[in-house]
Amino acid sequence: xxxxxxxxxxSRRKFLxxxxxxxxxxxxxxxxxxxxxxxxxxxxxVPRSMIRVTVNGTExxxxxxxxxxxxxxxxxxxxxTGTKIGCDRGECGACTVxxxxxxxxSCSNLAVWADGRSVETVEGLAQNGGLDPLQQAxxxxxxxxxxxxxxxQLMSAKGLLTRNPQPSADEVRAGMTGNLCRxxxxxxxxxxxxxxxxGGSR
Amino acid sequence: MRQQNSTSVTPLKTVGHATPRIDALExxxxxxxxxxxxxxxxxxxxxxxxxxxxHARIRRIDVSKAxxxxxxxxxxxxxxxxxxxxxxxxxxxxxxxxxxxxxxRQRRYVFNNPxxxxxxxxxxxxxxxxxxxxxxxxxxxxxxxxLGFVLEPEEALKQDAVKIWPEGNLSLNTQNQAQPxxxxxxxxxxGFQASDQIFEERYSxxxxxxxxxxxxxxxxxxxxxxxxxxxPTQGISNCRSDTARxxxxxxxxxxxxxxxxxxxxxxxxxxxxxxxxxAMLAKEAGAPVKLEFTRKDDFIGVHGRxxxxxxxxxxxxxxxxxxxxxxxGYSGMGGYRKNTxxxxxxxxxxxxxxESVIYPVYTNKTVSGNFRGPEYPQGFYGIESMMDDVxxxxxxxxxxxxxxxxxxxYRDELPYTNYSLEDCIRRGAETFEWKNRWRPQPGSDPxxxxxxxxxxxxAFRSALxxxxxxxxxxxxxxxxxxxxxxxxxxxxxxxxxxxxxxxxGVPLANVEVVWGDTDRCPYSxxxxxxxxxxxxGYAVIQAAEALKRxxxxxxxxxxxxxxxxxxxxxxxxxxxxxxxxxAHFVEVAVDTDLGHVRVTKYVAVHDSGRIINPLTxxxxxxGGVLMGIGMALHEDLIYDRRNGQPLTAGFYGDRIMTHRxxxxxxxxxxxxDDGFGPYGAKSIGESSKVPAVAAVAxxxxxxxxxxxxxxxxxxxxxLGALA
Numbered sequence: 056x057x058x059x060x061x062x063x064x065x066s067r068r069k070f071l072x073x074x075x076x077x078x079x080x081x082x083x084x085x086x087x088x089x090x091x092x093x094x095x096x097x098x099x100x101v102p103r104s105m106i107r108v109t110v111n112g113t114e115x116x117x118x119x120x121x122x123x124x125x126x127x128x129x130x131x132x133x134x135x136t137g138t139k140i141g142c143d144r145g146e147c148g149a150c151t152v153x154x155x156x157x158x159x160x161s162c163s164n165l166a167v168w169a170d171g172r173s174v175e176t177v178e179g180l181a182q183n184g185g186l187d188p189l190q191q192a193x194x195x196x197x198x199x200x201x202x203x204x205x206x207x208q209l210m211s212a213k214g215l216l217t218r219n220p221q222p223s224a225d226e227v228r229a230g231m232t233g234n235l236c237r238x239x240x241x242x243x244x245x246x247x248x249x250x251x252x253x254g255g256s257r
Numbered sequence: 258m259r260q261q262n263s264t265s266v267t268p269l270k271t272v273g274h275a276t277p278r279i280d281a282l283e284x285x286x287x288x289x290x291x292x293x294x295x296x297x298x299x300x301x302x303x304x305x306x307x308x309x310x311x312h313a314r315i316r317r318i319d320v321s322k323a324x325x326x327x328x329x330x331x332x333x334x335x336x337x338x339x340x341x342x343x344x345x346x347x348x349x350x351x352x353x354x355x356x357x358x359x360x361x362r363q364r365r366y367v368f369n370n371p372x373x374x375x376x377x378x379x380x381x382x383x384x385x386x387x388x389x390x391x392x393x394x395x396x397x398x399x400x401x402x403x404l405g406f407v408l409e410p411e412e413a414l415k416q417d418a419v420k421i422w423p424e425g426n427l428s429l430n431t432q433n434q435a436q437p438x439x440x441x442x443x444x445x446x447x448g449f450q451a452s453d454q455i456f457e458e459r460y461s462x463x464x465x466x467x468x469x470x471x472x473x474x475x476x477x478x479x480x481x482x483x484x485x486x487x488x489p490t491q492g493i494s495n496c497r498s499d500t501a502r503x504x505x506x507x508x509x510x511x512x513x514x515x516x517x518x519x520x521x522x523x524x525x526x527x528x529x530x531x532x533x534x535x536a537m538l539a540k541e542a543g544a545p546v547k548l549e550f551t552r553k554d555d556f557i558g559v560h561g562r563x564x565x566x567x568x569x570x571x572x573x574x575x576x577x578x579x580x581x582x583x584x585x586g587y588s589g590m591g592g593y594r595k596n597t598x599x600x601x602x603x604x605x606x607x608x609x610x611x612e613s614v615i616y617p618v619y620t621n622k623t624v625s626g627n628f629r630g631p632e633y634p635q636g637f638y639g640i641e642s643m644m645d646d647v648x649x650x651x652x653x654x655x656x657x658x659x660x661x662x663x664x665x666x667y668r669d670e671l672p673y674t675n676y677s678l679e680d681c682i683r684r685g686a687e688t689f690e691w692k693n694r695w696r697p698q699p700g701s702d703p704x705x706x707x708x709x710x711x712x713x714x715x716a717f718r719s720a721l722x723x724x725x726x727x728x729x730x731x732x733x734x735x736x737x738x739x740x741x742x743x744x745x746x747x748x749x750x751x752x753x754x755x756x757x758x759x760x761x762g763v764p765l766a767n768v769e770v771v772w773g774d775t776d777r778c779p780y781s782x783x784x785x786x787x788x789x790x791x792x793x794g795y796a797v798i799q800a801a802e803a804l805k806r807x808x809x810x811x812x813x814x815x816x817x818x819x820x821x822x823x824x825x826x827x828x829x830x831x832x833x834x835x836x837x838x839x840a841h842f843v844e845v846a847v848d849t850d851l852g853h854v855r856v857t858k859y860v861a862v863h864d865s866g867r868i869i870n871p872l873t874x875x876x877x878x879x880g881g882v883l884m885g886i887g888m889a890l891h892e893d894l895i896y897d898r899r900n901g902q903p904l905t906a907g908f909y910g911d912r913i914m915t916h917r918x919x920x921x922x923x924x925x926x927x928x929x930d931d932g933f934g935p936y937g938a939k940s941i942g943e944s945s946k947v948p949a950v951a952a953v954a955x956x957x958x959x960x961x962x963x964x965x966x967x968x969x970x971x972x973x974x975x976l977g978a979l980a
Contacts, residue, residue: 122388135287137286137288140293141519143552144552144907147470149470176287177287178286186282186285190285190286193284194282197875199284200746201471201519202289203469235915237470244916
């Protein structure tokens, strides 16, 4: 899983003040200041920021609460519910999106860190009415069972094929090992990614 | 894509052909709507405060600071919410029997006092957004009187153990008696006297969590006195009747909606406390409420597979024929009884003298309940490890021992509707090249990385039962199938469409399925017990026949007219027993320096009757096998013995399988049609996991020559056994 660099500096203290409850440590947490979180922040006192972010090719200006995670922004405020929350603590990969083309856990990135960057979600994969070859291969190989991890698997696979268009089966497993699937459709996910890669080279 | 089907069934037109799911497009484009994707205007968000103690009495709860937070609307605790959560109750295994729930003494409330495990709900908050709700949860002050606790079932039965319930820690049965579950056939004492050799051993299995990807969430919406619950449930019909019963409202005033759900594996059976809490919060707040569990909530607040301790005593003749099997077992149920706590497996052996005594015991761990083949993977691990050990000690090839002693009639008495267990074993042994991979001398490989092969087999219930289906035909030639299934990942929706298309003799594209909504769909048993295809699939065939009769009588509908066929069959087996069969063969490589186990080959042979959709059936088998490997090797919800705290409540800690852990699984179907069920289809979903754990454990024995008697078989245990 690639790490993303925070562009906008939100101090950990300010961040924790906003979130109230303790969050799991983000994969790309900014500089940590040793402070205990303060309690009792009312909704209207929550720090907010205006960000500019390109989502699935469309540039948007959005006012976000500084405590929002990226997945919270996508799901609750932009209506992009294809991205799922499986753990909300950087363990499962269900929330994987592409941030400037690289797969990241959107539960472990703050929305404000996406300022000035581009985000791609599962909703942006199909282009001009046609499915991405990965999506078609996922269907053909019955890769999704319950489907809850599928968006994350797709985005990780997309990121993988971008940096390595012809991966081996082991490289697929390694590239997607941060995406858990409890239905354990792993064999089919790997087959599907290899098939999509093959199709793409023709 | 290795896939072999035998051709022992008559080919059909639509059924039996690998077909992508009819809703696959929704699943790969993010359009499939799961519970938590739904939002309502003015909807509140809820969070739960859970007990930090394994056992404590609540002296006082002060919610004043929490209520003072701007945006907090409602707080529920045991003081202002006394709903009995009946699902599972203490009546274990008879969850759906309302009569039994009336007499059971040990009631489980949504909020209990005392609390009996870390993670038990203490309070619930509804607020304008999730951040405020989390904030409020932190501000609730609870004064606990901390009580002693006990984690292991055998400890809990000791005289001086802390009492989790006033009646003691042996869970009461449906007659309110503290008795173990006992089953006997023949006379084990005589059986042991007639034996030439007797073997005794103890096996234990861990608490493993369902760990489905979708954490529980629920949205409750009241319109007047009608409640609509959007909730991930494996059975909308049972969830509705359970919820209505627990809230004391008529079933027709409850609507359950579950369209897509992110897996359950038994974790989302029946109704859940989340459903009741959300409904009560929404009622109190006068607004729709969405409750979201965190991943940790889901691990410690729902349920997993019950941990067991199994003592076996087995008697055999000198030529390796079973004469007696005795099991004394202990199951850790957590603080409440949500399922039987049974330990299954003995029935797969042919043996004249059997005794099984199993104690379902309360402990201060999180509650145990349904998880893919509830009592079997852990029971099969115990009995099939035991028998594998007996085979070695009798200097027999385990495959030969199994062929000599496996079930031929159910409990040596009732005939099976068909019998292909021997075919499964012989076919698997041949494909796997058992004779080449199995080491007659366990642990004999030179060098630090040792290979070994293991086998386990199963026969798994495939009973028939009641269900319903309605099919409507309109003038445009569209057939709409109404079935009360939910699609938890097994592909029920697609299965029903395939069966309907076959039975109607129309292309699949002409069939649409309406599912997952109790206001629109008739009763279905729900996705539990591997029954949906058998029961609801059969109802779909019957509804199609009814519709065809109408077409024959009235002709095709024209204009705005429609024709409707429906069926509510409740077929029976005429005194026979119906089972799916299977045999799993696995090769492992064990690094004896590191204790690391790698599965290097896996062949799973299954007779699940006729395969409706080979594409999705294969996914089911592979998924079950991989879960079984995880249970064998690393999954464990570990508790700290000193303070009763769960230490591994999360995906990483619990170590579920990842891409890198997953070997390629070879699946072989031996198809059969016994004349029952939809075109002869039998159960699949659970049975694939059932023998997998034992097969892996037996392969490890063959590789290293040490019998691993405690799950999971982690590196430290392997190194310890080799030291």
